Amino acid sequence: MDYKIKRLLEKAKQAKENSYAPYSNFHVGAAVIGKNDKIYSGSNVENASYGLTICAERNAIFKMVNDGEREISAILVIGDTEEFLPPCGACRQVISEFSTERTIVYMCNKHGKYKKTTVEELIPFKFSIDFL
Numbered sequence: 001m002d003y004k005i006k007r008l009l010e011k012a013k014q015a016k017e018n019s020y021a022p023y024s025n026f027h028v029g030a031a032v033i034g035k036n037d038k039i040y041s042g043s044n045v046e047n048a049s050y051g052l053t054i055c056a057e058r059n060a061i062f063k064m065v066n067d068g069e070r071e072i073s074a075i076l077v078i079g080d081t082e083e084f085l086p087p088c089g090a091c092r093q094v095i096s097e098f099s100t101e102r103t104i105v106y107m108c109n110k111h112g113k114y115k116k117t118t119v120e121e122l123i124p125f126k127f128s129i130d131f132l
């Protein structure tokens, strides 16, 4: 396994430990590596007003953006699932905002095995700045 994936996986697993999911009990961790080579991680944070919940991927991405980085080299998402965990639709849109055709998405299962995919594959016909 590529050492960068290993680091992403470790960070995403650690983030998952801090997941706040008392309503769904579905704990998710994500880690992003920016073009700057820095890693940003996040977990899902739920709310008693359910719709205010934020996913792990967006928490990680927004940290990156707040740090001044605008380009995701790779993003990894992990949950306690047997299946490879795919980012939700809202997160796909947010991932696409900060991605290029080179951006890689790793969807992991609870064993740390992963499926590698691209943003193009996850969100074809994306809505982007090109329409504005």
Ligand code: THU
Residues within 6 Å of the ligand: 021, 024, 026, 027, 028, 043, 044, 045, 046, 053, 054, 055, 056, 057, 086, 087, 088, 091
């Ligand atoms: N969740 C994520 O954090 N990322 C995803 O891509 C899928 C869903 C969270 C949101 C909510 O806290 C819980 O998983 C169940 O939907």
